[in-house]
Every structure is written in structure tokens, then in C-alpha cells.
Amino acid sequence: MDDLKNKYLAEIAEAADESALEAIRLAAVGKKGEVSLKMRELGKMTPEERQTAGPKLNALKDEINSALAARKAALGDAALEERLRTEWLDVSLPSRPGRQGTLHPIAQVTEEVTAIFAEMGFAVAEGPRIDTDWYNFDALNIPAHHPARAEMDTFYMHRAEGDNRPPHVLRTHTSPVQIRTMEAKGAPLRIICPGGVYRADYDQTHTPMFHQIEGLAIDTDISMANLKWVLEEFFSAFFEIDGIKTRFRASHFPFTEPSAEVDIQCSWVDGQLRIGEGDDWMEVLGSGMVHPKVLKAGGVDPEKYQGFAFGMGIDRIAMLKYGIPDLRAFFDSDLRWLRHYGFSALDVPTLRAGLSR
Numbered sequence: 001m002d003d004l005k006n007k008y009l010a011e012i013a014e015a016a017d018e019s020a021l022e023a024i025r026l027a028a029v030g031k032k033g034e035v036s037l038k039m040r041e042l043g044k045m046t047p048e049e050r051q052t053a054g055p056k057l058n059a060l061k062d063e064i065n066s067a068l069a070a071r072k073a074a075l076g077d078a079a080l081e082e083r084l085r086t087e088w089l090d091v092s093l094p095s096r097p098g099r100q101g102t103l104h105p106i107a108q109v110t111e112e113v114t115a116i117f118a119e120m121g122f123a124v125a126e127g128p129r130i131d132t133d134w135y136n137f138d139a140l141n142i143p144a145h146h147p148a149r150a151e152m153d154t155f156y157m158h159r160a161e162g163d164n165r166p167p168h169v170l171r172t173h174t175s176p177v178q179i180r181t182m183e184a185k186g187a188p189l190r191i192i193c194p195g196g197v198y199r200a201d202y203d204q205t206h207t208p209m210f211h212q213i214e215g216l217a218i219d220t221d222i223s224m225a226n227l228k229w230v231l232e233e234f235f236s237a238f239f240e241i242d243g244i245k246t247r248f249r250a251s252h253f254p255f256t257e258p259s260a261e262v263d264i265q266c267s268w269v270d271g272q273l274r275i276g277e278g279d280d281w282m283e284v285l286g287s288g289m290v291h292p293k294v295l296k297a298g299g300v301d302p303e304k305y306q307g308f309a310f311g312m313g314i315d316r317i318a319m320l321k322y323g324i325p326d327l328r329a330f331f332d333s334d335l336r337w338l339r340h341y342g343f344s345a346l347d348v349p350t351l352r353a354g355l356s357r
């Protein structure tokens, strides 16, 4: 037994990596390891022999196991030390010309969308990504127990016991910024609000964090016709195709009445999507006339004012415009992907100079 012990402890001390350790573990205390086979022989011994051999074998097994664990931890520490020693970065160095960073397609598309709406007189508004359930739901005419709350797959912030602040959520859409901006600025109003939103969902076309752009126009004489014109102007400029057709389908949102989902004209040729031609339709946004209760929640008089609102997926329209097939790749931070789909940081999109040079 001493021979076994000396042999394995020496091997463990010399093991160079985790796979070597694993091989030693199997040879010693694995199912068919030397120590395990010895343990099986206990059955053939006399009771007296067993009484001394049993505990000794168990002790040997324990000793080998703890030597394995200790060596594994030491190897891990050494590997971390080595990484810390080699993987460092001097952030004060000037950038290398051949290694410029790129703008992420979402940043680029946000800039493009902002440039188009700015030209039409819309200002940019912002709101917090962590908001109260009042702003995210109640103020938007989605009371507790309304099915829309469940449908949104909301992430709720943890609340400690005795915490009596209002419940907070990761905003499920940019619509709460409608309320915050009405409260802060009153009417008339013409804004867009781009930003990150969150829902518990994950597949090829859904990620738990994604981006929307909200639009809101409030005045004394706003109608669905204004909404349609604004959106058609927007899509023509964004996709750089004159006279792109839209289709409004009746829909339902608690915060708009009437509500419409908007599709843009497209075609599929040999599995390739083309925007702005053909007779297929692609859904791109939700919209409608702001519900009087929502105006009231934002402190705007619904007797005097009305408005339109829309909410559009930024990631979605970025995929359509730049032919990006999988939404999840947006958030993988794969450098090769970022270099391929990224944009030059110095080409600021403007309507005059072109959006997506």
C-alpha cells in the first residue's frame, strides 16, 4: 500500500495539466483503478485482515483524492497567474491605424433613424431602462392582471422584504418614455426615443435585450393620415427607395385607439428578401392614435390634444436593411462579425450626405 501511495502522490505532484490529473485519477481511484480493485479484494479476506486493510485502503483513497484536488487548485492558480501576466492592455496607447474600431450596426441605425426624424422636426427623448411598473404599464392603460402584462415576459427587479418603493421592471418597451416626456414637456410634442428594452425571450429572432424606437407626435390637429405620411417618408429615406408602400392592419394595443400594425412592401426572390418591391409584406412596427387615458396619465388634456405613437424594433430594421440573418449575433461581441457588419465611426449619417455610405 505504501508503494501505491508513493507512486500516485509522486505522479500527482508532477502532473502538468488537468487532463494528466484526470488520467491519474482514473488509474488510481477510478472504477477500474488500482486502489478500487484492491478494495474489491477486501471481500476475499478474512475478517481480521479486512479490519486492518479496509480502513487503510479508505485512508489511501482519501489521501489520493485530496492530493488530486490540491494539485488541481494549484494548476488553476498557476494558469490564472499566467493569464494575468500575459493578457494585459495599455489603455493609454494611441490607437493603431490598421485596427480601428467600428460602429455597431445598432448604433449606426439609431443614428440613421434619428437623422431622418430630426429632418421632420422630431427631437430625441430618453428614459431609464429600469422603470416603475406604473410608467411601463399602468400609465399606458395596462392595469394589473391585463393580459398584455403577462404577454410581455417582464423581468421584475428583486425587492427586499420591507422595501416599499414601487415595483421596478426592466422596461419591456420604449412607450414609458411617452409618459415621461409628456410629464416633462407637455403638449404640443414631437419626439422619438431610441433605446434598449428587455423581455424574457430567446431564439433566432428574439433576444432578452433588444432595441426599439418610439415615436410620439401630439398637437391639436393630428390624425392617422399624418402617421401614415411620416412613416412612409421614413421608410423611403431609411431603405433609400422612393415611394415604398406600407400596409396598415387593424390591431390592438392598450395605449392606442385605433391601433394598427404596419407592414412594408417586400418580395422573396430565391430565398432572398428584397424591401420595397413585389407583393409580399413584412411587419415592422406597432402604432396608433394615443389613447385619451394615456394623454391624461402624462398630464395632457385629451379634450384639446390628440396624437399618434409608434414603436419599431431597431434591431429588426437593421437586419432588414443590412441583410443580417441572426439577431443573436448582434450581442455576441464577435470581433470578426463586428468588423464585417460595423460602420466607420467617422461617417455620420445625414440625409444630404447619404445614410449608409
Ligand code: PHE
Binding pocket: 172, 173, 174, 175, 253, 256, 286, 287, 288, 309, 310, 311, 312
Ligand atoms: N409598445 C409597443 C410594443 O412594444 C409598440 C407600440 C408603440 C404600439 C406605440 C403602438 C404605439 O409592441
